[in-house]
Amino acid sequence: MICLKNIVKTYNKGKSNAYEALHGISMEIKDGEMTAVIGTSGAGKSTLLHILACIDGYDSGEYTIDGEEVGRISEKQMAQVRNEKIGMVMQDFALVDGFTALDNVLIPLDFAGGKQRLRKKERREKALKMLDMVGMKEFAGKPVNNLSGGQKQRVAIARAIANDPSIILADEPTGALDSATTEEIMKVFRDLNEQGRTIVIVTHDPAVAEQCGRVIRIEDGRIVE
Numbered sequence: 001m002i003c004l005k006n007i008v009k010t011y012n013k014g015k016s017n018a019y020e021a022l023h024g025i026s027m028e029i030k031d032g033e034m035t036a037v038i039g040t041s042g043a044g045k046s047t048l049l050h051i052l053a054c055i056d057g058y059d060s061g062e063y064t065i066d067g068e069e070v071g072r073i074s075e076k077q078m079a080q081v082r083n084e085k086i087g088m089v090m091q092d093f094a095l096v097d098g099f100t101a102l103d104n105v106l107i108p109l110d111f112a113g114g115k116q117r118l119r120k121k122e123r124r125e126k127a128l129k130m131l132d133m134v135g136m137k138e139f140a141g142k143p144v145n146n147l148s149g150g151q152k153q154r155v156a157i158a159r160a161i162a163n164d165p166s167i168i169l170a171d172e173p174t175g176a177l178d179s180a181t182t183e184e185i186m187k188v189f190r191d192l193n194e195q196g197r198t199i200v201i202v203t204h205d206p207a208v209a210e211q212c213g214r215v216i217r218i219e220d221g222r223i224v225e
């Protein structure tokens with residue numbers, strides 16, 4: 001369970017151009033929920049997602065995952081939470097061009113430490129399994145720059161789930177895709193959700209929000225719906 005209590009976030013805190021982007025966000029997301037976060041540009045969606053992803057901190061409030069405080073901890077601890085619990089999917093895919101699909105999915109597996117760490121052969125098998133889950137196994141050896149947008153996003157999703165995170169956070173994952181490809185990518189997210197993963201998708205697209213079990217609307221740094 002993800003739990004935010006009264007989260008306030010100010011950019012440029014203490015400076016003359018300080019800007020309070022989130023004014024006290026409270027919400028709960030239960031395990032296995034598929035949630036869309038919608039709102040106009042500048043509403044605070046990305047800010048919220050970055051906090052959920054443990055990429056950014058906040059001024060005050062409380063953020064817990066499964067009852068454990070994850071917001072106000074050291075950078076190193078935040079990186080650990082990110083690696084163990086969270087998979088990220090970005091609008092622009094954020095793949096390493098020139099790497100094959102397989103090598104992109106291997107990145108988080110190669111970086112994993114501690115009890116998550118697998119042997120080399122197992123890492124390869126795991127990466128192939130992830131590519132299979134998103135329908136991209138046959139493209140494992142292809143450099144990602146030769147793939148279509150939808151195929152790239154599938155590879156990015158395979159990479160996001162490689163370390164078995166319980167939470168997948170996606171920032172406009174279909175923003176660069178046409179509507180038919182958007183449908184295909186949403187099918188992948190729905191399948192992952194049916195397997196029990198918690199998914200949060202920031203989106204402008206009503207067609208994407210429609211496919212989520214729950215919709216949270218943000219306006220001017222507040223949840224309004």
Ligand code: ADP
Nearest residue numbers: 011019021039040041042043044045046047048
């Ligand atoms: P959204 O994702 O809904 O478009 P953002 O979370 O990106 O909104 O931005 C919310 C508000 O915070 C906007 O007014 C934006 O200009 C401001 N903002 C976002 N990032 C920064 C930053 N790094 N520094 C200063 N202001 C920022």
Ligand code: ADP
Nearest residue numbers: 011019041042043045046047050091171172202
């Ligand atoms: P998105 O499309 O996800 O809403 P934006 O285009 O709003 O992203 O922002 C892109 C990047 O610029 C983000 O990292 C955000 O933090 C930063 N940013 C947005 N608004 C501002 C701002 N007013 N001042 C400084 N950085 C900003």
